[in-house]
Amino acid sequence: xxxAGRPPDGTLGFVHVDMDAFFAAVELRRRPELRGQPVVVGGxxxxxxxxxxxxxxxxxxxxxxxxxxxxxxxxxxxxxxPGDHAxxxxxxxxxxxxxxxxxxxVEPLSLDEAFLDVRGALHGEDxxxxxxxxxxxxxxxEQRLTCSVGVATNKFLAKLATERAKPKASPSGPVFGSxxxxxxxxxxxxxxxxxxxxELWGVGPATAKRLSSMGIETVGDLAAQxxxxxxxxxxxxxGAHLHALANARDDRPVVTDQxxxxxxxxxxxxxxxxxxxxxxxxxxxxxxxxxARLRAGSVLGRTVTIKVRFADFSTITRSVTVPEPLDGAxxxxxxxEALLRRLDPTxxxxxxxxxxxQLVDGSVRQLTLDEARGPSWSEADSVVDxxxxxxxSSAIGPAALASKGEGIRRFEVGQxxxxxxxxxxxxxx
Numbered sequence: 001x002x003x004a005g006r007p008p009d010g011t012l013g014f015v016h017v018d019m020d021a022f023f024a025a026v027e028l029r030r031r032p033e034l035r036g037q038p039v040v041v042g043g044x045x046x047x048x049x050x051x052x053x054x055x056x057x058x059x060x061x062x063x064x065x066x067x068x069x070x071x072x073x074x075x076x077x078x079x080x081x082p083g084d085h086a087x088x089x090x091x092x093x094x095x096x097x098x099x100x101x102x103x104x105x106v107e108p109l110s111l112d113e114a115f116l117d118v119r120g121a122l123h124g125e126d127x128x129x130x131x132x133x134x135x136x137x138x139x140x141x142e143q144r145l146t147c148s149v150g151v152a153t154n155k156f157l158a159k160l161a162t163e164r165a166k167p168k169a170s171p172s173g174p175v176f177g178s179x180x181x182x183x184x185x186x187x188x189x190x191x192x193x194x195x196x197x198x199e200l201w202g203v204g205p206a207t208a209k210r211l212s213s214m215g216i217e218t219v220g221d222l223a224a225q226x227x228x229x230x231x232x233x234x235x236x237x238x239g240a241h242l243h244a245l246a247n248a249r250d251d252r253p254v255v256t257d258q259x260x261x262x263x264x265x266x267x268x269x270x271x272x273x274x275x276x277x278x279x280x281x282x283x284x285x286x287x288x289x290x291x292a293r294l295r296a297g298s299v300l301g302r303t304v305t306i307k308v309r310f311a312d313f314s315t316i317t318r319s320v321t322v323p324e325p326l327d328g329a330x331x332x333x334x335x336x337e338a339l340l341r342r343l344d345p346t347x348x349x350x351x352x353x354x355x356x357x358q359l360v361d362g363s364v365r366q367l368t369l370d371e372a373r374g375p376s377w378s379e380a381d382s383v384v385d386x387x388x389x390x391x392x393s394s395a396i397g398p399a400a401l402a403s404k405g406e407g408i409r410r411f412e413v414g415q416x417x418x419x420x421x422x423x424x425x426x427x428x429x
Contacts, residue, residue, distance in 0.1 A: 012128045012185050013119030014254070016150040016158035017099060017135060020167055022112035023052035025145050026091050027081050036173065038062070038078040040071050047268050047350070051083045055167055055174035091143065098138050102131060107254045115155050117254035132180040146176075152183040156250035157192065160199060188248040193220030200245050202238060210234055222246040263301065264355025265289050272311045272348030279345055279352060280337060286354040287333035291326075294356060300325035301356025304335040311348035318342070325360050332356065 019025065023041040028034055038057035042050040048068035060075040071078065092111035099106045105117035118131050132149040139147050150161025165181040167174040183191045197219055198208045214233050216222050222230070223246035230239030244250070265286040273279050283306075294300060304326070305319040318339040326332050336354050 011119050012151060012153055012182070013117060014152055014155050014158045015116040015118055015128065015132055015135070016155070016162045017114050017116065018148050018150075018162045018166070019095065019112035019139075020146045020148060021052055021054055021058075022092075022145075023083060023088055024054040024057075026088055027084075028054065029144050031081075034079055038075050040068070040075075040078050040080050041083050042080075043068055043268075044080045044082050045270055047270065055169045058169040059171065091145075094143055095139060095145075095147075098142065099135065101138075102135060105254045105256055107256055107258075115158065115254050129180060129182050132182070136179050146179075148177065149180045150183070151180065153185055153188065154248070154250040155252055155254070156201065156245055157183050157188055157248060160192070160195070189220075189223070192246070192248055193218060193223060195219045197222050197246075200242055202241060202245075207234055207238065219246045260297070260299070260359060262305075262355050262357035262359065263290055263293050263297070263299070264305070264307075264353055266307055266351060266353025266355075268309075268351045269349070272350055273352075274346050274348050276341060276345060279340060279349060282352055283336055283340060283354060284329070284333050286352070287336055288329040290354055290356055291329040291332050294327040294359075294362065298362045299359045300327045300362040302326075302358035302360065303356065304332055304339070305353075305355045305357065306336050306339045307351070307353035307355070308340075308343060308345075308349055309351035311350050313350070315351075316343075321358065325358075325362070326356065327362055 024039050027041055028039060036056065037054070038060060039054040040050055040057050040062060041052045042048055042064075046069055050062060050064050050066045050068060050071050052064055053062040053071070057071075057075060057078050060078070062071045062074055062078070068080065072080070088111055092108075095112075096106065096108060096114065099114055099116055103116055103118050103121055105120070107115040109115065118128060121127070121131060128151045132151050136147055136149055139145055146167075148162050148165040148167075150158040150163070150165060152158040152161050161181040161183050165177045165179055167176045169175075195218065197203055197211050197216055200219060200222070203211070210233060211217075211222065214225075214229070216225065222242060225243070227240060227243045230243055233239065234242070267282060267286065269282070273282070302325045303319055303321045305317055307315065307317050309315040320335055320339060322335060326335070332354070
């Protein structure tokens with residue numbers, strides 16, 4: 001059951017925390033000799049994407065989600081580091097623990113970002129700003145990382161306030177902002193209305209262009225429009241939603257326990273794979289990883305989905321829903337492979353993914369007839385989990401995961417998050 005804070009009531013008690021250049025900052029923390037240099041974290045291969053860039057790198061126009069090849073062209077002398085998702089997860093957990101010391105009402109948005117509802121910890125309006133400053137001080141003292149914090153009367157405004165508090169790139173290095181930015185009660189519209197309309201959630205390039213054709217350039221312009229005109233111009237739902245935001249209305253609570261919808265893994269390959277025989281071991285690696293995560297979370301899934309992106313970037317998904325929910329690598333692999341066999345991989349497969357959805361509680365499960373008769377695959381999976389916990393994740397696995405001379409190659413959480421990395425240079429280079 002999800003926990004949530006009270007609906008917004010005009011109290012200055014919503015806080016948004018965003019770590020500054022998180023992945024790059026974590027790497028600089030363990031590689032201090034790189035401080036002051038342009039550092040780019042992500043997939044270092046030709047098909048990789050940027051996960052984060054230091055402020056020195058941002059000066060060259062490098063930003064997250066940019067192809068790594070373009071980042072190299074913009075800044076050939078930048079230091080490119082492969083991402084370490086597992087380590088970032090550990091640091092994120094430590095930061096979130098600090099936030100939960102302040103209030104149990106914490107809603108993580110990602111590894112480096114979260115909303116807090118601190119109204120239960122307030123003793124006067126000035127207390128919210130003090131809490132924000134305390135959070136920054138603790139994160140710096142305990143994790144040697146900086147964060148920016150926005151404070152306002154609702155989540156939307158708090159997130160916008162954080163942008164005012166963040167550092168900016170400059171030729172002389174990062175210029176740190178205030179660190180904490182507060183939107184006072186009663187000053188919401190003064191803060192919001194001068195902003196470009198693209199600052200509103202839900203305004204992408206196409207919507208911004210449409211609004212511009214209607215003579216709407218700022219948030220104030222949008223707020224002044226009749227709702228019916230907006231609904232006619234950009235659609236009923238979008239028009240009503242943006243009109244509410246433009247008038248500083250956002251009644252969403254902080255939700256601390258959001259229901260998990262699916263568990264999956266996907267991988268972009270360093271080269272296109274064109275046969276089922278080449279794709280099968282990759283599929284089994286992902287099925288094994290998904291199954292392990294399902295069991296670790298005590299959930300099962302009813303719908304198996306594969307995602308295939310071809311060499312021309314066209315992407316398709318195929319799904320099957322099974323009668324009995326699954327959490328075993330073998331069963332997931334069988335269903336996923338059956339879906340894959342119906343597709344023609346000869347044009348070249350650039351990306352492959354496997355996921356389970358329609359998740360159900362796995363703490364209580366009904367035995368199948370085969371399982372009731374004797375030893376089952378479920379029992380084998382339990383033994384595999386125990387061996388991996390004791391001897392490491394690569395100690396045991398399906399035969400399809402074994403590579404000659406390399407042992408078991410498992411798919412770890414976060415692996416390929418930002419595309420394939422470059423292979424290490426050989427000694428003959």
